[in-house]
Amino acid sequence: MAAVGAAVIDLAPPGAKQVAVGLFGTADKPAILLLVTLTVLLAGAGIGIWHRRSAADARIAIGLVVAAGVVASLRITSASLPLVAFAAVAQIGSAIGVLAWLGGRASASSASDSASSDPASSDPASSDPASASQASAGRRRFLMGAGALGITAVVGGVVGRVLVDGRANRVASGAGTGTPQASGQPGGGTVSMPSAIEPAGTPPPDASFAIDGITPLVVPNADFYRIDTALVTPSVDISTWRLKIHGMVDHEITLSFDELVQLPLIERYVTIACVSNEVGGRLVGNAKWTGVRLLDVLEMAGVQAGATQVVPRSVDGWTAGFPTAWLHDPAHPRDALIAVQMNGAPLPVEHGYPARLIVPGLYGYVSATKWLSDIELTTLDAFDAYWVPRGWAKEAPILTQSRIDVPGDGASLTAGAHAIAGVAWAPDRGIKTVEVAVDGGPWKPATLATALGKATWVQWKIAWDATPGQHIVEVRATDGNGDVQTAERTPPDPDGSRGHHRIAVSVS
Numbered sequence: 001m002a003a004v005g006a007a008v009i010d011l012a013p014p015g016a017k018q019v020a021v022g023l024f025g026t027a028d029k030p031a032i033l034l035l036v037t038l039t040v041l042l043a044g045a046g047i048g049i050w051h052r053r054s055a056a057d058a059r060i061a062i063g064l065v066v067a068a069g070v071v072a073s074l075r076i077t078s079a080s081l082p083l084v085a086f087a088a089v090a091q092i093g094s095a096i097g098v099l100a101w102l103g104g105r106a107s108a109s110s111a112s113d114s115a116s117s118d119p120a121s122s123d124p125a126s127s128d129p130a131s132a133s134q135a136s137a138g139r140r141r142f143l144m145g146a147g148a149l150g151i152t153a154v155v156g157g158v159v160g161r162v163l164v165d166g167r168a169n170r171v172a173s174g175a176g177t178g179t180p181q182a183s184g185q186p187g188g189g190t191v192s193m194p195s196a197i198e199p200a201g202t203p204p205p206d207a208s209f210a211i212d213g214i215t216p217l218v219v220p221n222a223d224f225y226r227i228d229t230a231l232v233t234p235s236v237d238i239s240t241w242r243l244k245i246h247g248m249v250d251h252e253i254t255l256s257f258d259e260l261v262q263l264p265l266i267e268r269y270v271t272i273a274c275v276s277n278e279v280g281g282r283l284v285g286n287a288k289w290t291g292v293r294l295l296d297v298l299e300m301a302g303v304q305a306g307a308t309q310v311v312p313r314s315v316d317g318w319t320a321g322f323p324t325a326w327l328h329d330p331a332h333p334r335d336a337l338i339a340v341q342m343n344g345a346p347l348p349v350e351h352g353y354p355a356r357l358i359v360p361g362l363y364g365y366v367s368a369t370k371w372l373s374d375i376e377l378t379t380l381d382a383f384d385a386y387w388v389p390r391g392w393a394k395e396a397p398i399l400t401q402s403r404i405d406v407p408g409d410g411a412s413l414t415a416g417a418h419a420i421a422g423v424a425w426a427p428d429r430g431i432k433t434v435e436v437a438v439d440g441g442p443w444k445p446a447t448l449a450t451a452l453g454k455a456t457w458v459q460w461k462i463a464w465d466a467t468p469g470q471h472i473v474e475v476r477a478t479d480g481n482g483d484v485q486t487a488e489r490t491p492p493d494p495d496g497s498r499g500h501h502r503i504a505v506s507v508s
Helices: 002-011 016-051 055-074 081-117 129-173 257-261 294-301
Strands: 242-247 253-256 265-273 284-293 309-314 337-342 356-358 372-378 401-406 416-425 431-438 458-466 469-479 501-507
Touching: 242 294, 253 257, 253 294, 257 337, 265 337, 265 356, 284 294, 294 337, 294 372, 401 469, 401 501, 416 431, 416 469, 431 458, 458 469
Parallel strands: 242 372
Antiparallel strands: 242 253, 265 284, 284 337, 309 372, 337 356, 401 416, 416 458, 431 469, 469 501
16 A cells, blocks of 8 residues: 555646645645555455456456556665565455455355245245344444455455554664664664764854744654655665765765764754744754765765766655755855754664755755655756646745744733743744744844854744734844845745744733
């Protein structure tokens, strides 16, 4: 089901991504899996009904359904042909066997029904209420058996998904600073991770406000948003994982994980955002990332002068792509990282273990490749990354945005003093000012916390003397270049949402 779901994502028409994220947010993957599961169950029910009319046609239908799953599975880069073939044969055999069993139960039930309803029957008990009850029980047993098989199939799929994700998390749980991995798991052993030569340090007290409900300056790993196309989290064996740098380079290089982390490590606080984030949305987060400078690795390979695009690839074949010029802008020095840690811990599996890209100032769909395995140097004209043919912009700098966290939209307040607070971001330009307006009145400056750097968001607050009535509160930010956040609203596609975040509050 996961393979079919992945195919649904890959083959979805332009705009489908935004619809899914808009409807389900970070629950888009469970929603897709549920849709695929229901579709498979309905298809199975239809085949079962058709089997009573034509067993041969039902077997052909089974073959077609399994073939669709095989094609979807083989689209996955890491798919094993022998395993896919074995699974297909097992599915066909079990499906035909189940249909035969259910057909037998249905035939027995029909025979019992016929016997009990035949007025010419020589058996006087055939019209007996007890006999009718026995026939009804037969039908119930058939339906219960069919339902139990369907539930078992779904539960088996869910359990398998949990086991795969659990295995992946166990593999990653030991990838710390000299921490042995779980015994018997792929990638087991000890990974020696040196300390960062440029530690980020602990944020100063004045970098955040003690206001209930405001987004934390650094988002914990467990709460960090996740948007990607992987329905099944890749389980990467760190002992065999390799990072390949190739394409328009002087010499191709391949690094093991141990070789990668022996390069100079640095720490940076960086805010990343999803292009699907609506105005005021939560698909944005700030974390401390530890990793190797991307430029350090590219310099090892020797980037050729004609290379204008960096194309990173995931272990599952997903691609991003951004201009090489983004890494060399003298006006905005950027430490793009091949990150191996998040907030001082090994990358969580769902956030890209064992390595991912973090590129300050660019939306994730063109840069933040999880489960990184490959970096190709090419030209902007030669290749379009995964989301570009699906209608999204090829170049995607993060837009200047601000959000109101406190009070929440639709909140009911009592008249008097209240704090309005939230976060604003414009990586990697930084935030210069944040202003708040109530009911279309004058813009008033908010107080900013101390920023951790131009690549991170900043908290802001302003005091408000709330009067009784219905009020509209809106916020805007000005970035480090002096550009004011536009008020004109636009949808996220093709290059990010624009507009002021507004909330409505009721004061009594």
